[in-house]
Amino acid sequence: MSCRVDKRDVIDAVSLRDPSETRPVRVLLVVLLAVLALVAAIVAGWGWSLPNDASDQSLGPQALAIFLGMPGAILGLIATGFAMPSQWRRSPAAGPLLMGLSGLAALGAAAGYLAGALPTNPSGAAWLFQPAFYGIPGIGLLVAAPLTYVARRRRTVEQQGMLRSGQRAVGQVAEVSQTSMVNNVPRWRIVVRFTDPWGATRWVTKHQTTWDPPAPNQQAVVYFNPARPDDQRHMVVQW
Numbered sequence: 490m491s492c493r494v495d496k497r498d499v500i501d502a503v504s505l506r507d508p509s510e511t512r513p514v515r516v517l518l519v520v521l522l523a524v525l526a527l528v529a530a531i532v533a534g535w536g537w538s539l540p541n542d543a544s545d546q547s548l549g550p551q552a553l554a555i556f557l558g559m560p561g562a563i564l565g566l567i568a569t570g571f572a573m574p575s576q577w578r579r580s581p582a583a584g585p586l587l588m589g590l591s592g593l594a595a596l597g598a599a600a601g602y603l604a605g606a607l608p609t610n611p612s613g614a615a616w617l618f619q620p621a622f623y624g625i626p627g628i629g630l631l632v633a634a635p636l637t638y639v640a641r642r643r644r645t646v647e648q649q650g651m652l653r654s655g656q657r658a659v660g661q662v663a664e665v666s667q668t669s670m671v672n673n674v675p676r677w678r679i680v681v682r683f684t685d686p687w688g689a690t691r692w693v694t695k696h697q698t699t700w701d702p703p704a705p706n707q708q709a710v711v712y713f714n715p716a717r718p719d720d721q722r723h724m725v726v727q728w
Contacts, residue, residue, distance in 0.1 A: 511574045518572045523590050526565025530594040533558025534601025537619060558601075562594050571673050578674050579699070581641035585634040592630025599624035651725045655712035658683045662707045662728060663692065677702040681709045681726050685718050695726050703728040 536554025570578075570587055577583050599620035606619075660683025669676045676698045684690050693711060703709065709728040714720055 511576055515572065515574050519569055519574075519577075522565055522569040522572055526562050526569060526590065526594055527597045529558045529561030529565055530597040531558075531601035531604075533562060534598035534603075534620075534623065535605040536601075537598075538602045538605030558598075562598070566591060566594060581645060582638055584671070585638040585641070588630050588637065589634035592627045592634065595623045595627030595630065597627075599627060647723060648725045651712045651714070651723060655725065656686065656715040656718075658685055658711045658713070660684070660693075660709045660711050660726075662703045662705055662709050665702055665705055667702075668696065671698045674698045674700060675702070679703060679726070679728075681711060681728075683709070683711045685713075686715070687718075689718075691718065693721050693724050693726060695724075 532554050536551045536558055539549075539551035539554070566587065569590060570583075573583060573586075577586070599622075602619050602623070660681045662679060663682040664678070664680035666678050667675050668678050676696060679695050679697060679702065681693050681695070682690065683693070707728055709726055712725040712727075714723060717723075
């Protein structure tokens with residue numbers, strides 16, 4: 490008597506490797522995609538610096554560089570976000586990391602433009618606008634990335650302090666709706682209703698990026714400053 494397994498069945502598997510750990514191969518893939526995006530941005534910038542012959546109907550070096558570089562840089566950054574391990578995408582560093590990579594790609598486009606323009610016009614200033622157009626936002630993104638990460642880490646420390654010393658109230662999830670996608674993970678708007686110790690009913694709205702949002706009517710616990718029960722920004726909600 491034979492036992493036939495339907496391929497459509499879901500079979501649980503036991504692994505000798507922790508599925509939550511970050512594998513080196515995945516990290517290497519992220520680095521490779523980020524480097525490819527940077528190289529593509531440099532190629533696009535170099536293509537923008539080349540002279541454009543309107544009478545030439547063929548796919549010249551300028552058109553080829555821009556055609557390959559611009560989509561390559563954009564798709565490379567998107568693929569980098571997709572390739573990130575799930576632990577990275579859920580961490581406070583995911584957004585700042587992609588922000589920094591975008592700034593680096595913008596600087597790469599500016600550098601590519603300069604590399605193509607300087608040999609042909611070393612003393613002119615007409616080519617300065619294009620590098621500044623990409624270089625200044627690139628520098629801004631590179632500066633904003635670590636500042637954003639520091640702000641998010643500070644927010645995490647504040648939340649941990651609220652969990653230790655805040656007033657605790659049991660509430661209920663009143664509304665759950667998806668608003669967007671962040672680093673390929675759904676972002677949710679979650680409204681929780683609770684009653685404070687003084688008998689007032691309050692609603693707090695939180696936004697969370699997760700694959701596992703709470704269900705409506707699910708119990709939630711709210712931690713807040715008893716001296717500022719209306720301070721939503723510093724409230725911590727768990728479900």
